[in-house]
Amino acid sequence: MTDANRIRPKTLEDALRALDEAEAKLSAREDYETGIRRLTESVLRSEERFRTLAQGVPNHLLFLDTELRIVFANDVFLEASGWSKRQAVGLHISDVVGVERFMERQSYYERALAGETVAYDSTGAAGNDAGFFHFSYRPSFDESGNVRGIFSMATDISERRKVQLELEAKQAELLRSNKDLEQFAYVASHDLKAPLRAIELLVQWIVEGLAGYDTNNVQENLALLGKRTTRLNRLLDDLLAYSRAGRKVGAHRMADTHALVLDVVQMLDPPPTISISIDGQLPKFKTHPTPLEQVLRNLIGNAVKHHPGPEGRIVVSCKEEGDRYVYAIEDDGEGIPQQYAERVFEMFQTLKPRDQVEGSGMGLAIVNRIVQWQGGRVWFEQAPSGRGTVFKFQWKKNQPVAATVETKTCEAAG
Amino acid sequence: MRSSRVVTILLVEDDEVDVKALKWAFDKLKVANPLMVARDGIEALEMLRELPRPYLVITDINMPRMNGIELLRKIRESEQFRDSIVFVLTTSNDEQDKIDAYDLNVAGYMLKTDMGTSFQRAISLIDNYWKVVEFPERE
Numbered sequence: 001m002t003d004a005n006r007i008r009p010k011t012l013e014d015a016l017r018a019l020d021e022a023e024a025k026l027s028a029r030e031d032y033e034t035g036i037r038r039l040t041e042s043v044l045r046s047e048e049r050f051r052t053l054a055q056g057v058p059n060h061l062l063f064l065d066t067e068l069r070i071v072f073a074n075d076v077f078l079e080a081s082g083w084s085k086r087q088a089v090g091l092h093i094s095d096v097v098g099v100e101r102f103m104e105r106q107s108y109y110e111r112a113l114a115g116e117t118v119a120y121d122s123t124g125a126a127g128n129d130a131g132f133f134h135f136s137y138r139p140s141f142d143e144s145g146n147v148r149g150i151f152s153m154a155t156d157i158s159e160r161r162k163v164q165l166e167l168e169a170k171q172a173e174l175l176r177s178n179k180d181l182e183q184f185a186y187v188a189s190h191d192l193k194a195p196l197r198a199i200e201l202l203v204q205w206i207v208e209g210l211a212g213y214d215t216n217n218v219q220e221n222l223a224l225l226g227k228r229t230t231r232l233n234r235l236l237d238d239l240l241a242y243s244r245a246g247r248k249v250g251a252h253r254m255a256d257t258h259a260l261v262l263d264v265v266q267m268l269d270p271p272p273t274i275s276i277s278i279d280g281q282l283p284k285f286k287t288h289p290t291p292l293e294q295v296l297r298n299l300i301g302n303a304v305k306h307h308p309g310p311e312g313r314i315v316v317s318c319k320e321e322g323d324r325y326v327y328a329i330e331d332d333g334e335g336i337p338q339q340y341a342e343r344v345f346e347m348f349q350t351l352k353p354r355d356q357v358e359g360s361g362m363g364l365a366i367v368n369r370i371v372q373w374q375g376g377r378v379w380f381e382q383a384p385s386g387r388g389t390v391f392k393f394q395w396k397k398n399q400p401v402a403a404t405v406e407t408k409t410c411e412a413a414g
Numbered sequence: 415m416r417s418s419r420v421v422t423i424l425l426v427e428d429d430e431v432d433v434k435a436l437k438w439a440f441d442k443l444k445v446a447n448p449l450m451v452a453r454d455g456i457e458a459l460e461m462l463r464e465l466p467r468p469y470l471v472i473t474d475i476n477m478p479r480m481n482g483i484e485l486l487r488k489i490r491e492s493e494q495f496r497d498s499i500v501f502v503l504t505t506s507n508d509e510q511d512k513i514d515a516y517d518l519n520v521a522g523y524m525l526k527t528d529m530g531t532s533f534q535r536a537i538s539l540i541d542n543y544w545k546v547v548e549f550p551e552r553e
Binding site for chain 2: 186189190191193194197198201202205224228340348349350351352353354355356
């Protein structure tokens, strides 16, 4: 007991009264202490509950004061950021996410500080710059209703995002494949049936011709019969090539595309009146050479086949554009009117009757499909000289090493 | 007054064998109308400008450059040719093609199905058609 509380009785009554008072004080003090203890326990329990909760969630959880300085950070956050609790507390949020990101997100913090609960998705949180996160800022209010800080929570939804993007890509692929199928059903009923029907007709005429019913030229009909059989064969081959485009892509390896074009030219064996040259040096890079070769072979082959002659010049070149190469195949042929910009890339489309220029009308459809498979685009422009066409396509430097699973399955099955 | 003039037939067809088949059907049925052949819609539009009236058009659907449906659309949009009588003779059994063709007021949609006989039926119908129906007097 302290001196101030020491009782100095004068009389017995005084002493008794003082004793009563002291007892009353003591009891009041005990009540008070009990109250404090209970309150403390309750706060501690609630704090404990908060901490358990804060540590238990798999998300970054911060409590920021009105200055946006860290008051509390959970272990998930500390682990991700690499800071200790001591280092983290007191840091301004711009030190956590970087000034640039902070500027982008500043308005969200301001809205939260003004009393609004804010949520948004964005790339990058502490210690994970590439991850995709869901952020939510929930203001915390004091008794008088003023914002005293913000609970900031960041949930890593990179996986969910990835799955979502994959799902969207699959859906787009499904839509495209459905459209393909529809188109296939349509063309199968026309383009594949047409030569077959012609064969039937020709056979009938030949039979009649042989029987002497009319003056049909058997020789001529037999020649037509041969041509139609070849055409049907070609259509079926190209249809198969189309369905495989971007599926069977072969190995991913270093490819010298300069040598590849030279090989293609040699295989095409163009007539001597048509010169094919390469402008500069074509690049060497890691890719799937098989589909790239298929694209180049089709485009260079087209330039040769559709050239009206007698003399022609075809130039292959390549330009680097960011993450892709843009190859160009320029000819000095007839040119293609811009109104056919889309149609030429569709299945079984030809600009001339097949009886004039034999062709399945699948070449550019195959090219389009391969180029799209690896994330690029193919198109044509009028040649700068004003005569002829330039076909251009984009080829990514870093392609997905895709379709290997399917290739494996095929190999296993084969 | 019954037009005494013979109807010219414009055939729009890219397949050489189908052209032959049609000519063969003409021969078999002894149809002697003048026959012109265009290889696609664009050629057909050019030939229409020169074609003496009265005429009939028989068009395929799947063709290079301008297909039969596109040709029909151009014909119906044109002040000069909108009254043309057009038959479709095609391998396309697609419902949408039939709907589009009749929307563009074709006189008939016929399928090339079997060997020759479908051509003969088509030609005999067209032969009867031009003999029975009246064409407007127009230059």
